Amino acid sequence: MRKAWFVLLLCLLAVMPALAQDTTETPLDVSDADLEPWTCPEGFEGQTLSVFNWSTYVAEDTISNFEELCGVTVIYDVYESNEAMLARLRQGNPGYDILVPTDYVVEIMIQEELIQPIDLSKIPNFRHVAENLIDTPYDPGNQYSVPYQWGTLGIGYNQTVVGYELKSWKDLFEYEGPVAWLEDPRAMIDIGLMMLGEQPPATDPEMVFAARDALLENGGNVVAIAQDDGQALLERGDVHATIEYSGDIFQIMDSCECDDFVYVIPEEGANLWTDNLVIASGAPNPELAHVFIDYILDPRVSADIANYTAYGSPNQTAIDLGYIDEELLNNPAIYPSEEISERLYFSAILPPEVDQAYADAWDEVKILLRR
């Protein structure tokens, strides 16, 4: 019996290298030379694709190039918030093929059957997607979504006013000037957990309430809890630092033409968000939608988008082959060091009683912070 096991093990060991070779064939082996420009499959001429994306979220020629390459017409609508997009879709799909929801919204849309499964075999360029952004907790196995762009939830601050570097959540909490937090129970309680040296999310209500107390202890400098507009408070000088999404801080860095504003991914770790390409339920043209997703995941197309919007690109090949602008690639606020990357985490699905504890604890934080 023992001998049989041993033989089996030997066989396995013999086969292993072959298996390993098979799987490593993907991203890193692609070289610039054998990366052909993207071509459209035959047979879509004259068809129409309807895309509903965030505003200012593609490069200037991303859509027109696709129209030209495939000979199709793209109807391109934009939205400003997940909630606005969800509200439109919940009333019945008005005819959209492609949507770009944020991670937790993908999960909601799967549960509410607002999106349909994706056939990854029709998307050869999926192999370019970075490993840490596939098979995520909100869509295990990428059955419904592929990542489009990503970013983090960190600290935006005015370095001229603050006068020194804020590197961590601890630095933010110990800063003596006015700061803003974010109206988001999940994000905030998770930050409390990181202050305690725990890895988010909490696994039981006790952990949540400990995080609540950590926030309360450190909330002396909080003057406002912003509804995702902390960047406006920061820009006008009403707070010196704020907890915000990377993209929102990049916006004011761009518009102010000054060196005042800085975005930093805190050392303790941060929430990693993704926006994702999905196909709506009842999409008029799911076949062309698959083609479009494959087009977007082409390393050159992906890089164009990331270079234009300055968000993180999920396209590992585009990064490896140097298609992403050097300046962006060297910005640790967009592409953090490996050490910090390891401390980024997705918002995972919570068991109901923990989810409830997050909501309750956050109400209590707000009530007790009043004075």
Added chain:
Amino acid sequence: MAFNRSFGTAAYTIRQKKSGGLLALPAVLWLVLFFLLPLAIVFFVSFMSRGPRGTIVFPLTLEHYNRIFDIFFPVIVDSVRIALVTTVICLLVGYPLAFFISTRKSRRAQQIALFLVILPFWTNFLVRTYAWRVLLGGDGPVNNLLLSLGLIETPLTLLNTEFAVLVGLVYGFLPFMVLPIYASIERFDFRLVEAAYDLGANDWHAFWRVVFPLTLPGVVAGCILVLIPSIGAFVTPDLLGGTEGLMIGNLIQTQFRGTGNWPLGSALSVVMMAMVSLGLIVYMRFGGQN
């Protein structure tokens, strides 16, 4: 003739009653469908439990009401206090203003003044509240003016305070105080003041004993119109109040957004409604009779 006439009147009254009932039907239906029914739903949901992902599920529970009295009560008390202060300031500012407008001799001057009171409504409330954010900001016009006048040396913290909430609420609700008071002063017969003077009253007495009591219905209407929406305000405290100016409306609002807690939000709404109704009932039973 007399007989005919009274007969005719009686018949008319009966007909009027019938057709009156029919005429009221749309309004009654409207109230039942869009007021009483939703209210009943809110009341019912407030006893339900919060399920996974913010769904509303059985079993029935009193948990939310317990939680309100354990945790949320200080915020409710503060909200009522802020609303009362708002109402008093609106009254102190609004009454003289209404008095001034309604005693203009020229009808045209009155119309222009009223127009000016209503004018802010032409701009969206949200936009006007955002404007206060700029005005009261650390680098805003108010602080810059005070700084350049040398009245202060460092910018005052005006935004994200309870003060800012009061400013925003008074600003937003002042017209609701002015208009009903204006209506009742406008109807006031000023010969009564002359009569009071003839009977030996001085200005003060003529106002307190004659003018004010007769314009009280307008004052009460104005106070109710300001007090009730102020208690539940959420846009103003959200944009201007920061952590310090948190009101119960904010906490109710967040229960309904995202993965909120609808049963708890409903229970909070029920408690608020109960408190406001109770206040009105007490007022009508005792205060209203004088």
